[in-house]
Amino acid sequence: MNRLGSTLMLSAALLLGATSAAQAALPDKATLYMNPECGCCGEYARQLEARGVEVKVIDDVEVGRIKQRVGLPYGHGSCHTIQMGGYAIEGHVPFEAVETLFEERPDTRGIGLAGMPIGTPGMPGPKQGDWEIYQFRDGEAKPFMTL
Template identity: 75%
Template sequence: MKRLVPTLLVSSALLIGAGTAQAALPDAATLYKNPQCGCCDEYARQLEALGVEVAIVDDVPIGQVKERVGLPYGLGSCHTIEMGEYVIEGHVPFAAVERLFEEQPDTDGIGLAGMPIGTPGMPGPKQDDWNVYQFRAGEAQPYMTL
Protein backbone atom coordinates (compact mmCIF):
# COMPACT_ATOMS: atom_id res chain seq x y z
CA MET A 1 0.00 0.00 0.00
CA LYS A 2 2.88 2.37 0.75
CA ARG A 3 4.09 2.07 -2.88
CA LEU A 4 0.61 2.47 -4.34
CA VAL A 5 0.01 6.01 -3.07
CA PRO A 6 3.20 7.54 -4.59
CA THR A 7 2.54 5.67 -7.83
CA LEU A 8 -1.00 7.06 -8.00
CA LEU A 9 0.22 10.59 -7.26
CA VAL A 10 2.87 10.44 -9.97
CA SER A 11 0.40 8.93 -12.45
CA SER A 12 -2.13 11.66 -11.70
CA ALA A 13 0.47 14.38 -12.16
CA LEU A 14 1.50 12.92 -15.51
CA LEU A 15 -2.10 12.79 -16.72
CA ILE A 16 -2.72 16.37 -15.67
CA GLY A 17 0.50 17.47 -17.40
CA ALA A 18 -0.45 15.64 -20.58
CA GLY A 19 -3.68 17.62 -20.82
CA THR A 20 -2.17 21.04 -20.28
CA ALA A 21 -0.28 21.20 -23.57
CA GLN A 22 -3.50 21.06 -25.53
CA ALA A 23 -5.29 23.29 -23.02
CA ALA A 24 -2.60 25.96 -23.50
CA LEU A 25 -3.74 26.61 -27.09
CA PRO A 26 -6.13 29.51 -27.69
CA ASP A 27 -9.74 28.70 -28.51
CA ALA A 28 -9.67 30.46 -31.89
CA ALA A 29 -7.36 31.30 -34.78
CA THR A 30 -7.57 33.08 -38.13
CA LEU A 31 -5.87 31.41 -41.11
CA TYR A 32 -5.08 33.57 -44.17
CA LYS A 33 -4.53 31.70 -47.44
CA ASN A 34 -5.05 31.65 -51.18
CA PRO A 35 -8.50 30.30 -52.15
CA GLN A 36 -7.10 27.36 -54.15
CA CYS A 37 -4.79 25.98 -51.47
CA GLY A 38 -6.11 22.66 -50.15
CA CYS A 39 -3.17 21.89 -47.87
CA CYS A 40 -4.03 25.03 -45.87
CA ASP A 41 -7.57 23.73 -45.39
CA GLU A 42 -6.16 20.42 -44.16
CA TYR A 43 -3.90 22.23 -41.67
CA ALA A 44 -6.98 24.09 -40.40
CA ARG A 45 -8.89 20.81 -39.97
CA GLN A 46 -6.04 19.31 -37.98
CA LEU A 47 -5.80 22.41 -35.80
CA GLU A 48 -9.56 22.19 -35.20
CA ALA A 49 -9.08 18.58 -34.08
CA LEU A 50 -6.92 20.03 -31.27
CA GLY A 51 -9.88 22.14 -30.14
CA VAL A 52 -9.07 25.43 -31.91
CA GLU A 53 -11.86 27.06 -33.92
CA VAL A 54 -10.30 28.26 -37.19
CA ALA A 55 -11.72 31.09 -39.31
CA ILE A 56 -10.38 30.85 -42.86
CA VAL A 57 -9.87 34.09 -44.80
CA ASP A 58 -9.05 33.63 -48.48
CA ASP A 59 -10.10 36.96 -49.97
CA VAL A 60 -7.17 39.17 -48.93
CA PRO A 61 -3.75 39.56 -50.58
CA ILE A 62 -1.65 37.08 -48.57
CA GLY A 63 1.54 39.07 -49.19
CA GLN A 64 0.07 42.07 -47.41
CA VAL A 65 -0.84 39.88 -44.42
CA LYS A 66 2.73 38.55 -44.23
CA GLU A 67 4.12 42.08 -44.40
CA ARG A 68 1.69 43.35 -41.73
CA VAL A 69 2.69 40.64 -39.24
CA GLY A 70 6.42 41.24 -39.77
CA LEU A 71 7.31 37.93 -41.39
CA PRO A 72 11.01 37.79 -42.35
CA TYR A 73 11.57 38.01 -46.09
CA GLY A 74 12.12 34.65 -47.78
CA LEU A 75 10.75 32.53 -44.91
CA GLY A 76 7.11 32.42 -45.97
CA SER A 77 4.81 29.54 -46.65
CA CYS A 78 1.36 29.12 -48.14
CA HIS A 79 -0.65 30.36 -45.15
CA THR A 80 -0.35 32.67 -42.16
CA ILE A 81 -2.24 32.17 -38.89
CA GLU A 82 -2.96 34.70 -36.16
CA MET A 83 -3.56 32.81 -32.94
CA GLY A 84 -3.67 34.47 -29.56
CA GLU A 85 -0.82 36.98 -29.42
CA TYR A 86 1.27 35.06 -31.96
CA VAL A 87 1.64 34.41 -35.67
CA ILE A 88 2.15 30.89 -37.00
CA GLU A 89 3.61 30.83 -40.52
CA GLY A 90 3.06 27.74 -42.62
CA HIS A 91 2.85 24.06 -41.79
CA VAL A 92 4.44 24.31 -38.35
CA PRO A 93 4.23 20.96 -36.51
CA PHE A 94 1.85 21.10 -33.58
CA ALA A 95 4.59 20.19 -31.07
CA ALA A 96 6.19 23.57 -31.86
CA VAL A 97 2.84 25.40 -31.69
CA GLU A 98 2.06 23.85 -28.31
CA ARG A 99 5.54 24.72 -27.01
CA LEU A 100 5.05 28.33 -28.15
CA PHE A 101 1.89 28.68 -26.07
CA GLU A 102 3.30 26.81 -23.09
CA GLU A 103 6.48 28.91 -22.91
CA GLN A 104 5.04 32.21 -24.24
CA PRO A 105 8.40 33.63 -25.36
CA ASP A 106 8.89 37.28 -26.25
CA THR A 107 8.50 36.83 -30.01
CA ASP A 108 6.02 37.76 -32.74
CA GLY A 109 5.61 34.18 -33.85
CA ILE A 110 7.07 31.02 -35.30
CA GLY A 111 7.24 29.60 -38.79
CA LEU A 112 8.37 26.84 -41.07
CA ALA A 113 9.47 27.99 -44.52
CA GLY A 114 8.08 26.31 -47.60
CA MET A 115 5.73 23.34 -47.55
CA PRO A 116 7.75 20.40 -46.16
CA ILE A 117 6.39 16.93 -46.88
CA GLY A 118 5.00 15.16 -43.82
CA THR A 119 4.11 18.28 -41.83
CA PRO A 120 0.48 18.80 -40.75
CA GLY A 121 -1.58 19.32 -43.89
CA MET A 122 1.13 18.06 -46.25
CA PRO A 123 0.89 14.46 -47.45
CA GLY A 124 3.71 11.97 -47.33
CA PRO A 125 6.28 10.78 -44.81
CA LYS A 126 8.76 13.11 -43.16
CA GLN A 127 11.95 13.33 -45.22
CA ASP A 128 14.18 15.89 -43.48
CA ASP A 129 14.48 17.75 -40.19
CA TRP A 130 12.03 20.62 -39.83
CA ASN A 131 13.78 23.81 -38.74
CA VAL A 132 11.17 25.95 -37.06
CA TYR A 133 12.20 29.58 -36.60
CA GLN A 134 10.91 32.36 -34.38
CA PHE A 135 10.72 35.94 -35.50
CA ARG A 136 10.42 39.43 -34.10
CA ALA A 137 10.35 42.69 -36.07
CA GLY A 138 11.17 40.90 -39.31
CA GLU A 139 14.26 39.10 -37.94
CA ALA A 140 14.42 35.32 -37.62
CA GLN A 141 16.22 33.08 -35.13
CA PRO A 142 16.14 29.30 -34.67
CA TYR A 143 13.32 28.08 -32.42
CA MET A 144 13.43 24.29 -32.56
CA THR A 145 14.23 21.40 -34.86
CA LEU A 146 11.87 18.46 -35.16
Protein backbone atom coordinates (compact mmCIF):
# COMPACT_ATOMS: atom_id res chain seq x y z
CA MET A 1 0.00 0.00 0.00
CA ASN A 2 1.36 3.42 -0.82
CA ARG A 3 1.90 6.22 1.68
CA LEU A 4 -1.25 8.15 0.62
CA GLY A 5 -3.41 5.04 0.99
CA SER A 6 -1.99 4.36 4.45
CA THR A 7 -2.57 7.96 5.51
CA LEU A 8 -6.18 7.87 4.28
CA MET A 9 -6.90 4.60 6.06
CA LEU A 10 -5.38 5.89 9.30
CA SER A 11 -7.39 9.11 9.04
CA ALA A 12 -10.61 7.18 8.43
CA ALA A 13 -9.92 4.88 11.40
CA LEU A 14 -9.25 7.84 13.69
CA LEU A 15 -12.42 9.58 12.52
CA LEU A 16 -14.52 6.46 13.08
CA GLY A 17 -12.91 5.97 16.48
CA ALA A 18 -13.74 9.54 17.50
CA THR A 19 -17.35 9.10 16.39
CA SER A 20 -17.65 5.82 18.31
CA ALA A 21 -16.10 7.34 21.41
CA ALA A 22 -18.61 10.21 21.45
CA GLN A 23 -21.53 7.83 21.09
CA ALA A 24 -20.00 5.30 23.45
CA ALA A 25 -20.28 7.92 26.22
CA LEU A 26 -24.08 7.54 26.20
CA PRO A 27 -25.68 4.86 28.37
CA ASP A 28 -27.38 1.92 26.65
CA LYS A 29 -30.81 2.57 28.17
CA ALA A 30 -33.04 5.50 29.12
CA THR A 31 -36.55 6.05 30.46
CA LEU A 32 -38.52 8.98 29.04
CA TYR A 33 -41.53 10.25 31.03
CA MET A 34 -44.04 12.23 28.98
CA ASN A 35 -47.64 13.25 28.46
CA PRO A 36 -49.28 10.78 26.02
CA GLU A 37 -50.51 13.59 23.73
CA CYS A 38 -47.06 15.07 23.10
CA GLY A 39 -45.61 14.25 19.66
CA CYS A 40 -42.31 16.09 20.07
CA CYS A 41 -41.33 13.88 23.03
CA GLY A 42 -41.71 10.77 20.89
CA GLU A 43 -39.52 12.35 18.23
CA TYR A 44 -36.83 13.10 20.83
CA ALA A 45 -36.98 9.43 21.89
CA ARG A 46 -36.57 8.29 18.27
CA GLN A 47 -33.54 10.54 17.80
CA LEU A 48 -32.01 9.21 21.02
CA GLU A 49 -32.62 5.64 19.80
CA ALA A 50 -30.86 6.52 16.54
CA ARG A 51 -27.80 7.19 18.73
CA GLY A 52 -27.93 3.62 20.05
CA VAL A 53 -29.89 4.19 23.26
CA GLU A 54 -32.82 1.88 24.03
CA VAL A 55 -35.61 4.19 25.22
CA LYS A 56 -38.51 3.06 27.38
CA VAL A 57 -41.36 5.58 27.06
CA ILE A 58 -43.73 5.96 30.02
CA ASP A 59 -46.79 8.08 29.30
CA ASP A 60 -49.15 6.99 32.08
CA VAL A 61 -47.57 8.75 35.06
CA GLU A 62 -47.95 12.28 36.40
CA VAL A 63 -44.86 13.90 34.90
CA GLY A 64 -44.86 16.64 37.55
CA ARG A 65 -44.11 14.06 40.22
CA ILE A 66 -41.13 12.80 38.23
CA LYS A 67 -39.82 16.36 37.94
CA GLN A 68 -40.15 16.81 41.71
CA ARG A 69 -38.48 13.46 42.39
CA VAL A 70 -35.38 14.38 40.35
CA GLY A 71 -35.14 17.82 42.01
CA LEU A 72 -35.91 19.94 38.96
CA PRO A 73 -35.84 23.67 39.81
CA TYR A 74 -39.17 25.49 39.65
CA GLY A 75 -39.66 27.28 36.34
CA HIS A 76 -37.07 25.20 34.47
CA GLY A 77 -39.36 22.48 33.17
CA SER A 78 -40.13 21.20 29.72
CA CYS A 79 -42.48 18.62 28.27
CA HIS A 80 -40.56 15.45 29.18
CA THR A 81 -38.03 14.14 31.67
CA ILE A 82 -35.49 11.41 30.92
CA GLN A 83 -33.59 9.31 33.40
CA MET A 84 -30.44 7.64 32.11
CA GLY A 85 -27.06 6.69 33.47
CA GLY A 86 -27.80 8.12 36.92
CA TYR A 87 -28.78 11.55 35.59
CA ALA A 88 -32.03 13.33 34.74
CA ILE A 89 -32.30 15.16 31.44
CA GLU A 90 -35.10 17.70 31.23
CA GLY A 91 -36.61 18.59 27.89
CA HIS A 92 -35.19 18.91 24.40
CA VAL A 93 -31.54 19.09 25.41
CA PRO A 94 -29.30 18.99 22.32
CA PHE A 95 -27.35 15.74 22.09
CA GLU A 96 -24.01 17.57 22.18
CA ALA A 97 -24.85 18.61 25.76
CA VAL A 98 -26.05 15.10 26.66
CA GLU A 99 -22.80 13.61 25.35
CA THR A 100 -20.79 16.20 27.29
CA LEU A 101 -22.69 15.26 30.47
CA PHE A 102 -21.69 11.62 30.11
CA GLU A 103 -18.12 12.39 29.06
CA GLU A 104 -17.48 14.77 31.99
CA ARG A 105 -19.79 13.14 34.58
CA PRO A 106 -20.11 16.25 36.77
CA ASP A 107 -21.43 16.08 40.33
CA THR A 108 -24.98 17.14 39.47
CA ARG A 109 -28.43 15.58 39.44
CA GLY A 110 -29.01 16.41 35.79
CA ILE A 111 -29.17 18.91 32.96
CA GLY A 112 -32.03 20.59 31.18
CA LEU A 113 -33.28 23.11 28.68
CA ALA A 114 -36.40 24.98 29.74
CA GLY A 115 -39.38 25.23 27.41
CA MET A 116 -39.53 23.72 23.97
CA PRO A 117 -37.07 25.74 21.84
CA ILE A 118 -37.47 25.54 18.07
CA GLY A 119 -34.62 23.71 16.36
CA THR A 120 -33.74 21.41 19.26
CA PRO A 121 -34.01 17.63 18.82
CA GLY A 122 -37.67 16.78 18.38
CA MET A 123 -38.72 20.38 17.73
CA PRO A 124 -39.08 21.36 14.08
CA GLY A 125 -37.69 24.53 12.58
CA PRO A 126 -34.39 26.39 12.46
CA LYS A 127 -32.45 27.32 15.58
CA GLN A 128 -33.37 30.77 16.88
CA GLY A 129 -30.65 32.01 19.21
CA ASP A 130 -28.48 30.42 21.86
CA TRP A 131 -29.65 27.53 24.02
CA GLU A 132 -28.75 27.91 27.69
CA ILE A 133 -28.43 24.41 29.08
CA TYR A 134 -28.42 24.34 32.87
CA GLN A 135 -27.40 21.74 35.42
CA PHE A 136 -29.33 21.22 38.61
CA ARG A 137 -29.19 19.72 42.07
CA ASP A 138 -31.67 19.96 44.94
CA GLY A 139 -33.93 22.42 43.14
CA GLU A 140 -31.11 24.84 42.27
CA ALA A 141 -29.94 25.55 38.72
CA LYS A 142 -26.62 26.83 37.44
CA PRO A 143 -25.15 27.11 33.92
CA PHE A 144 -23.86 23.97 32.22
CA MET A 145 -23.18 25.09 28.64
CA THR A 146 -24.42 27.36 25.88
CA LEU A 147 -25.01 26.03 22.37
